[in-house]
Amino acid sequence: MTTTLPPLHIHLLAHSRSEVANGLVLALMTRLVEPPASGGLRIPVFFTPDCGDDLPPPLTGDGAINVDTASHTLVVVLADARMLRTIPSGTGGEWRDFVRQLRMQIPLDASPHHLLPVAIDQEGFLISDQGHVLPALLNSSMDERAAKEQRLAELSFHVAARALQLLEHGRVPAIAPNRMKAPVCLFLSHAKADLDPGRDDPVRHTAAACDDEAFPIEKWFDARNIATSQDFQDAIQAGIRDCSIMLAFKTDHYSARPWCRREVLEAKRLGAHILVVNALETLEPRSFPYGGNVPVIRWNLSGLPEVEARRVIDRAVLEALRFKHNRAVLATEVEAGDIILPAPPEALILADIPATGSVPTYLYPDPPLGREELEVLHKLRPGVLFVTPLTRLAARSKPRSIETLGVSISESGDTRRYGLSDTHFNTLSDEIHLYLLLSSLKIAYGGALAGNFAQGTNFTLRLFELVRGYSKLAEGVGAPPLGGAILNVAPWPLRLNYGDAEWKLFHGDVARYQEGPRPDLPWRDDELFPLVGEKRTLAADTPIKRYAWARGLTAMRQAVTNSCQARLVLGGKMTGFAGLVPGVVEEAWMSITQEQPLYLAGGFGGAARAICDMLRGAKREEFNETWIEQRVPDYAEAIGCHNFDITQLNLLPKIGHDIAALAGKDLGQVLKNGLDDAENRELMSATDPRQIAELVLRGLGRL
Numbered sequence: 001m002t003t004t005l006p007p008l009h010i011h012l013l014a015h016s017r018s019e020v021a022n023g024l025v026l027a028l029m030t031r032l033v034e035p036p037a038s039g040g041l042r043i044p045v046f047f048t049p050d051c052g053d054d055l056p057p058p059l060t061g062d063g064a065i066n067v068d069t070a071s072h073t074l075v076v077v078l079a080d081a082r083m084l085r086t087i088p089s090g091t092g093g094e095w096r097d098f099v100r101q102l103r104m105q106i107p108l109d110a111s112p113h114h115l116l117p118v119a120i121d122q123e124g125f126l127i128s129d130q131g132h133v134l135p136a137l138l139n140s141s142m143d144e145r146a147a148k149e150q151r152l153a154e155l156s157f158h159v160a161a162r163a164l165q166l167l168e169h170g171r172v173p174a175i176a177p178n179r180m181k182a183p184v185c186l187f188l189s190h191a192k193a194d195l196d197p198g199r200d201d202p203v204r205h206t207a208a209a210c211d212d213e214a215f216p217i218e219k220w221f222d223a224r225n226i227a228t229s230q231d232f233q234d235a236i237q238a239g240i241r242d243c244s245i246m247l248a249f250k251t252d253h254y255s256a257r258p259w260c261r262r263e264v265l266e267a268k269r270l271g272a273h274i275l276v277v278n279a280l281e282t283l284e285p286r287s288f289p290y291g292g293n294v295p296v297i298r299w300n301l302s303g304l305p306e307v308e309a310r311r312v313i314d315r316a317v318l319e320a321l322r323f324k325h326n327r328a329v330l331a332t333e334v335e336a337g338d339i340i341l342p343a344p345p346e347a348l349i350l351a352d353i354p355a356t357g358s359v360p361t362y363l364y365p366d367p368p369l370g371r372e373e374l375e376v377l378h379k380l381r382p383g384v385l386f387v388t389p390l391t392r393l394a395a396r397s398k399p400r401s402i403e404t405l406g407v408s409i410s411e412s413g414d415t416r417r418y419g420l421s422d423t424h425f426n427t428l429s430d431e432i433h434l435y436l437l438l439s440s441l442k443i444a445y446g447g448a449l450a451g452n453f454a455q456g457t458n459f460t461l462r463l464f465e466l467v468r469g470y471s472k473l474a475e476g477v478g479a480p481p482l483g484g485a486i487l488n489v490a491p492w493p494l495r496l497n498y499g500d501a502e503w504k505l506f507h508g509d510v511a512r513y514q515e516g517p518r519p520d521l522p523w524r525d526d527e528l529f530p531l532v533g534e535k536r537t538l539a540a541d542t543p544i545k546r547y548a549w550a551r552g553l554t555a556m557r558q559a560v561t562n563s564c565q566a567r568l569v570l571g572g573k574m575t576g577f578a579g580l581v582p583g584v585v586e587e588a589w590m591s592i593t594q595e596q597p598l599y600l601a602g603g604f605g606g607a608a609r610a611i612c613d614m615l616r617g618a619k620r621e622e623f624n625e626t627w628i629e630q631r632v633p634d635y636a637e638a639i640g641c642h643n644f645d646i647t648q649l650n651l652l653p654k655i656g657h658d659i660a661a662l663a664g665k666d667l668g669q670v671l672k673n674g675l676d677d678a679e680n681r682e683l684m685s686a687t688d689p690r691q692i693a694e695l696v697l698r699g700l701g702r703l
Contacts, residue, residue: 004332005069005070005071005332006044006069006070006071006329006332006688007070007071007072007167007325007328007329007331007332008043008044008070008071008072008073008074008163008166008167008325008328009043009044009045009046009067009069009070009072009073009074010032010043010044010045010046010073010074010075010076010159010163011045011046011047011065011073011074011075011076011419012025012028012029012045012046012047012048012076012078013047013048013056013057013075013076013077013078014047014048014077014078014083015048015054015080015082015083015091015095016048016050016054016416017054017082018078018080018082018083020080020120020121021078021080021082021083021120024078024120024151024152024155025047025078026421026423027152028045028152028155028156028159029045029047029421029423029424030423031156031318032045032159033045033424033427035427035430036427036430036431036434036689037366037367037390037431037434037470037473038367039344039365039366039367040322041318041321041322041325042325042329043163043321043325044070044687044688045424046419046420046687047416047419047420047421047424048416048419049063049416049417049418049419050416050417051063051417053091054091055091055094056091056094056095056098057098057419059098059101059102059105063418065102067105067106067113071112071328072112072113072114072163072166072167072170073106073113073114074113074114074116074159074162074163074166075102075106075113075114075115075116076116076118076159077095077098077099077115077116077117077118077127078118078120078124078155079095079117079118079119079120079123079124079125079126079127079128080119080120080121080123080124081121081122081123081124083095083124083127084096084123084124084126084127092126095127096126096127096128099115099117099127099128100128102115103115103128108172108174109171109172109173109174110171111171112166112170112171113166114162114165114166114171114172116158116159116162118155118158120151150310153310153311153314154215156314156317156318157184157215157313157314157317160317160318160320160321161183161184161216161317162183163321163325164183164184164244164317164320164321164324165183167321167324167325167328168324182216182217182218183216184215184216184217184218184244184317184320185217185218185219185220185242185243185244186206186210186217186218186219186220186243186244186245186246186247186313186316187219187220187239187240187243187245187246187247187263187267187272188203188206188207188219188220188221188247188249189246189247189248189249189260189263189264189267190203190248190249190251190254190260191249191251191253191254191256191257191260192257193253193257194249194251194253194254200305202249202251202277202279202299202305202308202309202312203249205305205306205308205309206247206249206277206309206312206313207219207221208309209306209309209310209313210313215313217313220239220240220242220243233262236259236262236263236266237266237270240263240266240267240270240272241270241272243272244273244316244317244320244324245272245273245274245275245316245317245319245320245323246263246264246267246272246273246274246275247274247275247277247312247316248260248263248264248274248275248276248277248291248294249277249279249299250276250277250278250279250280250284250291250296251279251280251281252280252281252282252283252284254284254288255284255285255286255287255288255291256285256286260288261288261290261291264288264290264291265290265348268290268348268349269352271342273294273319273320273323273342273343274294275294275295275296275297275312275315275316275319276291276294276295276296276297277296277297277299277312278296278297278298278299279299279301281301290348292346293343293344293346294343295315295319297311297312297315299312323342323343324342326342326343326365327340327342329365329389330342330363330364330365330389333363333389333392334363335361335363337358337360337361338361338362338363338387339360339361339362339363340362340363340364341362341363341364342364342365343364343365344364344365344369345362345364345369345377345386346377347376347377347380349362350377350380350381350384353381353384359383359384359385360384360385361384361385361386361387362384362385362386362387363387363388363389364386364387364388365388365389366388366389366390367388367390367473368388368390368391368473368477369386370472374386388477389690390435390438390477391477391478393435393438393439393690393693393694393697394438394439394440394477394478394479395477395478399439399441399697399700399701399703400701400703401565401703402441402565402566402597402700402703403441403442403565404441404442404443404444404487404563404564404565405436405441405442405443405444405564405565405566405567405568405696405700406443406444406445406560406561406563406564406566406567406568406587406591407433407443407444407445407567407568407570408567408568408569408570408572408583408584408587408588408608409429409445409459409568409569409570409571409572409584410447410459410571410572410573410583410584410606411425411571411573411606412425412571412572412573412604412605412606412607412608412609413573413574413575413576413605413606414574414605414606414609415571415604415605415606417605418603418604418605418609418687420603420604420605420687424604424687425571425604426462428604428687428688428689429459429570429571429604429689430462430466431689431690432568432570432601432689432692432693433463433466434466434470435689435690435693435697436568436693436696436697437466437467437470437474437479437482437485438470438473438474438477438479439479439693439697440479440480441485441700442484442485442486442487443463443485443486443487444486444487444489444560444563444564445459445460445463445486445487445488445489445560446488446489446490446491446516446556446557446559446560446583446587447459447460447463447488448460448490448491448494449461449488449490449498449502449505460488461505463486463511464486464505464510464511466482467482467483467485467486467510467511468510470482471483483509483510484509484510484511484512485511486510486511486512487511487512487514487560487563488506488511488512488513488514489514489515489516489556489559489560489563490513490514490515490516490556491516491552491553491555491556492515492516492517492518492519492552492555492556493525493528493529493536493538493548493549493552494538494552495515495516496525496529496536496538497535497536497538499534514559514563516552516555516556516559517555517556517558517559518552518555519548519551519552519554519555519648521548521551523544523548528544528545528548529545540578540579540633540634541633542634543634543637543638544638546578546579546580546632546633546634546635546638547580547638547639547649549578549579550579550580550581550638550649551648551649552579553578553579553583553586554579554586554648554649554650557583557586557587557590558590560587561587561590561591561594561596564596565596565597566591566596566597566598566599566673566700566703567587567588567591567596567597567598567599568599568601568696569584569587569588569598569599569600569601569607569608569611570584570601570604570608571584571604571605571606571607571608572584572585572606572607572608573606573607574606574607574610574622575631577632580632580635580638580639580649580651580652581649581650581651581652581655582607582652583607584606584607584608585607585610585611585652585655586650586655588600588607588608588611589650589655589658589659590650592658592659592662592670592671593658595672596672597671597672597673597674597699597700597703598671598672598673599671599673599675599683599695599696599699600612600615600671600680600683600684601683601684601686601692602684602685603684603685603686603687603692604687610622610623611659612684612685614656614659614660614663615659615662615663615667615670615684616663616681616684617663617664620656622652622656623652623653623655623656623657623659623660624653624656625653628652628653639651667680667681668680673699673700673703674698674699674700674701674702674703675695675698675699675702679695679698679699682695683695683696
């Protein structure tokens with residue numbers, strides 16, 4: 001089966017030790033990768049693979065940046081003094097060579113990909129002597145916070161503008177100011193009554209900001225854009241067709257002006273995107289009914305007009321990119337007979353459907369509309385279908401014989417090595433779980449109810465929150481209610497400290513609770529883990545305690561294995577665990593030895609990647625006896641003293657030996673998961689949540 005390439009990937013590269021550059025990278029990622037099913041921008045973003053050597057990623061071989069994994073790839077290099085340092089032991093020369101070689105590989109104006117070097121301080125200009133190099137904002141008159149926000153806004157604009165050019169034109173043109181169209185064109189739709197020279201109106205300030213050299217923007221702004229002999233309506237239509245996005249300035253006068261209303265209707269008819277700028281001062285006697293179903297940004301009337309204008313432009317460019325990216329993503333999902341809508345459907349589109357002929361199917365971006373909106377649309381035109389990629393996935397991929405999927409997941413600890421981050425891992429793993437839940441699967445997870453949920457650090461609690469947050473979405477895609485879709489198996493001895501704070505998490509049928517079995521041990525709980533006040537001391541700080549923990553965790557993992565019919569493995573630390581073997585490794589090994597369908601997603605690194613590497617014939621030192629003895633306290637004592645029954649323990653060297661013996665065999669036969677060898681290899685390297693969910697569901701559907 002041929003896999004369609006994603007339309008766009010963005011690589012944000014910074015030196016691993018540059019605090020400023022990495023701060024910008026993280027902040028920019030939050031703009032480009034918004035939460036699952038939010039309706040926001042969802043572009044795959046990758047960071048600099050951090051192998052501890054401060055070097056740029058290779059362009060060939062293992063760990064290389066492969067620009068051809070997407071139809072278009074934008075590589076952004078944030079250069080500063082730390083990156084360009086050459087002594088002592090500096091890697092500035094290697095970073096300069098990386099930029100030079102990548103420029104040769106993807107030449108400007110002649111490639112579907114693009115390289116954007118960005119100088120974030122004066123020394124950063126040394127990264128390249130040709131191509132797009134953007135200056136940092138070094139405005140000493142600003143306070144530090146304002147300067148950071150402005151720097152981020154400028155960086156965000158230029159990244160989004162280049163991404164737009166790639167999606168719209170298939171390339172980024174060479175710089176030629178006298179002949180090159182600006183990468184962003186804004187259509188300013190406004191009431192003429194708002195252009196009062198004596199007041200700080202939003203329209204004039206936004207128009208003035210468009211002329212700022214920092215933002216290469218063209219603007220369509222009232223009659224000055226219309227030639228003397230040109231028809232007014234034809235000119236407006238041409239302006240709307242050519243624009244990246246329309247800014248509709250919703251003031252007290254706007255909805256009362258016929259030409260304003262006409263411009264909005266023309267934009268929707270022509271499939272253009274709209275961002276409403278809400279600048280109401282008193283009231284709007286009648287809101288224009290067709291001005292909804294679009295994003296809205298508030299103009300702060302008490303704020304600085306120049307700051308507000310920049311904020312509006314910043315959001316407008318991101319919205320234009322979201323709209324364009326939505327259309328490109330849907331084009332990879334389209335089926336025969338589909339009509340693509342890059343925005344959610346509304347009653348207005350039904351007016352253009354012929355009364356006779358075939359009934360169309362509209363494909364629009366996730367998240368799906370709620371049942372209440374869909375009911376209105378279906379009443380207006382019965383038979384018309386409105387689908388999203390998620391509703392299609394949920395309707396089509398329900399496995400027939402699988403009810404519960406075991407999920408082995410925790411932080412990887414080495415995501416940066418693969419160009420990702422903990423933020424990536426949390427966001428994308430949430431989305432994977434969402435797809436699985438909405439496909440009518442129940443999820444079994446043996447995890448602790450601990451940690452700071454406000455910071456999103458506990459995966460058990462994050463699963464609970466997914467059920468709470470997306471139960472209404474399940475209704476919209478026709479999935480059964482999500483209540484009780486999570487089975488939490490609580491491990492002994494950790495559950496000995498559970499109390500009211502933990503029990504209340506199960507209120508409202510969010511999840512089901514099951515006690516992990518207590519292993520057969522010759523000691524009482526009070527002997528092993530005595531009470532200190534109201535809590536037990538559970539630290540695995542002696543050989544006996546570590547042995548007890550290992551037995552308890554194995555019993556919990558076996559209980560999860562018994563409760564599910566298949567397993568997905570994702571992430572997992574190889575160090576810092578309480579027992580004697582990494583949990584994700586043991587759970588995966590249980591599925592293999594018990595011939596339970598197993599899905600290995602190794603793109604996020606960690607234990608899952610280690611298992612994938614072993615099955616693909618690569619050696620991993622972590623499965624060596626010496627390696628684990630050096631990293632697990634009391635390891636040798638725990639397995640070799642007090643006459644413990646060592647046969648009750650699953651030890652890492654033995655697991656590694658068993659997995660290595662499977663290397664070279666057909667992965668479909670080894671993992672028994674309904675996928676063939678090529679599909680399993682695709683899953684092992686995938687980082688796109690939808691791709692992972694589709695592969696898992698495809699395999700389950702074949703079982």
